[in-house]
Amino acid sequence: MALILNIESATDICSVCLSREETVLALVENDEGNVHSEQMTLLIAKCMKEAGLKLEDLDAIAVSSGPGSYTSLRVGSSVAKGICYALDKPLIAVSTLQSIALASLEEEKVIPGVYIPMIDARRMEVYMAMFDHNNKQLTNIEAKILDENTINDWIAQKGPFIISGSGMEKSQTVLKSTNIAFSKVLCSATHMVNLAYASYKNNSFADVAYFSPTYFKAPNITVSKKKTL
Secondary structure (H helix, E strand, O other): OOEEEEEEOOOOOEEEEEEEOOEEEEEEEEOOOOOHHHHHHHHHHHHHHHHOOOHHHOOEEEEEOOOOOHHHHHHHHHHHHHHHHHHOOOEEEEOHHHHHHHHHHHHHOOOOOEEEEEEEOOOOEEEEOOEOOOOOEOOOOEEEEOOOOOOHHHHOOOOOEEEEOOOHHHHHOOOOOOOEEEOOOOOOHHHHHHHHHHHHHOOOOEOOOOOOOOOOOOOOOOOOOOOOO
16 A cells, blocks of 8 residues: 655646555645745645655655656655655655546546647746557657647648647647647646556666756846846
């Protein structure tokens, strides 16, 4: 009866859930944005308290591996690795896009279909990949500028296409095909549960020392134009 702490920090949503095998025991989230460094450990403590369990009871820690926000992913990764080191627990890396695709598949139940989770990046850019109705990844993860031709190469071949994630609303402004549907599924630690448990059963663990999320981009840091003394 594997007890897994799931940490999702790829986007503005800071999300933590505790699961036993494929059952969610507790979920705590904060969607205020840019609060991950302040709230992550507090959310974990609250989640464990709601379930009446302790960190020592865990069998593994699962963390969203991105792509997504550079800073947010670093926070989630650092906290997860810290718990693993302190308690000698294994680390499970879960693809953010795959978890969104799976959640969208379970909600929309469009079979056959191509699921395209998108994570909002800067301006009209998104991180995206395509998955089939078995949650098998069909394309590499890419950072793409959204325009009316973004998925043209696929439109004539397969479908329907179900777009989800934080980049969904942005995609609606440019992707107008009648073969496209839009799902409101966003990042959540609950979407990681099935994938994390599958990895646990297969002993598919990340190397705690060398694990690093899929960033794609460095943080967007601007230099102040104010003159210094």
